[in-house]
Amino acid sequence: MTKRIAVYPGTFDPLTLGHLDIIRRGAHLADTLVIGVTTNPSKEPMFAVAERLAMVKREVDGIPGNIDVVEFDSLLMDFAEAQGAAMILRGLRAVADFEYEFQMAGMNQQLNDDIETVFLMADVSLQPIASKLVKEIARYGGNIEKFVPPAVAADVKRHLSRG
Numbered sequence: 001m002t003k004r005i006a007v008y009p010g011t012f013d014p015l016t017l018g019h020l021d022i023i024r025r026g027a028h029l030a031d032t033l034v035i036g037v038t039t040n041p042s043k044e045p046m047f048a049v050a051e052r053l054a055m056v057k058r059e060v061d062g063i064p065g066n067i068d069v070v071e072f073d074s075l076l077m078d079f080a081e082a083q084g085a086a087m088i089l090r091g092l093r094a095v096a097d098f099e100y101e102f103q104m105a106g107m108n109q110q111l112n113d114d115i116e117t118v119f120l121m122a123d124v125s126l127q128p129i130a131s132k133l134v135k136e137i138a139r140y141g142g143n144i145e146k147f148v149p150p151a152v153a154a155d156v157k158r159h160l161s162r163g
């Protein structure tokens with residue numbers, strides 16, 4: 001039987017407990033989960049892609065399943081195809097995510113109808129978490145330890161103190 005490969009793409013700037021919950025669920029669902037870390041310069045990320053790649057690798061270590069962490073800088077469908085993926089995983093939070101995700105899944109379906117977009121929901125307690133808000137809270141000196149793993153909270157603090 002062919003192995004079912006899933007790609008979970010994102011910016012992960014920084015990786016949150018919401019992302020990790022989706023990763024756990026995805027790794028359970030697929031034979032191999034490929035986490036695609038986008039360079040995404042248009043979003044002007046806080047962390048360089050090499051830092052985000054290292055952060056994700058460190059935090060998924062120990063999660064059961066076959067998990068690869070790969071940087072990508074191409075069209076998502078081209079990346080998914082090159083990885084031999086049967087599906088793309090996205091996390092759905094609130095209604096606010098829906099419109100963008102709906103549109104993206106629809107357009108991706110037209111680019112390659114053999115790769116399904118599958119939506120997963122994080123644990124209810126983790127659903128409000130967003131990288132963007134984590135960064136905002138941290139910039140104002142708030143405590144982000146409820147939203148990200150301890151080492152990521154330290155990474156963010158270190159980054160902000162560097163200025």
Ligand code: ADP
Pocket residue numbers: 009010011012013016017018019022089090091092093097120121122126127128129130131
């Ligand atoms: P992108 O820049 O592609 O939106 P993100 O790193 O922000 O990348 O998110 C990657 C994926 O994880 C997206 O599908 C996003 O909806 C999902 N996600 C992020 N945070 C959560 C959360 N708290 N619960 C569920 N899904 C989430």
